[in-house]
Amino acid sequence: MNQYGRRAMRHWQEWLPERFQELEDPEEFFTELGEQAAEEIDNLSAELDAQYPDRDQAGYSDRVAQLSTSRQMAENQVTRDLLLVDPEDEEKIAQLMG
Numbered sequence: 001m002n003q004y005g006r007r008a009m010r011h012w013q014e015w016l017p018e019r020f021q022e023l024e025d026p027e028e029f030f031t032e033l034g035e036q037a038a039e040e041i042d043n044l045s046a047e048l049d050a051q052y053p054d055r056d057q058a059g060y061s062d063r064v065a066q067l068s069t070s071r072q073m074a075e076n077q078v079t080r081d082l083l084l085v086d087p088e089d090e091e092k093i094a095q096l097m098g
Contacts, residue, residue: 005034044074
């Protein structure tokens with residue numbers, strides 16, 4: 001299980017304990033959720049990075065900063081949308097639980 005899966009698992013244990021107990025195999029669920037999050041972060045980060053108009057002309061330090069910013073923005077969005085589910089968002093919870 002990657003860092004994203006572990007983070008989501010801790011969140012569910014604390015904020016969604018009843019739903020957590022309903023999971024047949026929490027290890028598998030959060031491993032898959034973490035892998036999905038990592039893939040979404042990679043994809044979104046690449047999309048965000050492509051939006052920098054001067055990325056090919058940027059110097060090394062600027063390019064590192066651009067890549068870091070894209071990655072951080074992608075992680076923040078995926079964390080909000082997928083990992084740290086609002087305990088009152090029954091629709092999202094049901095969607096994740098399949």
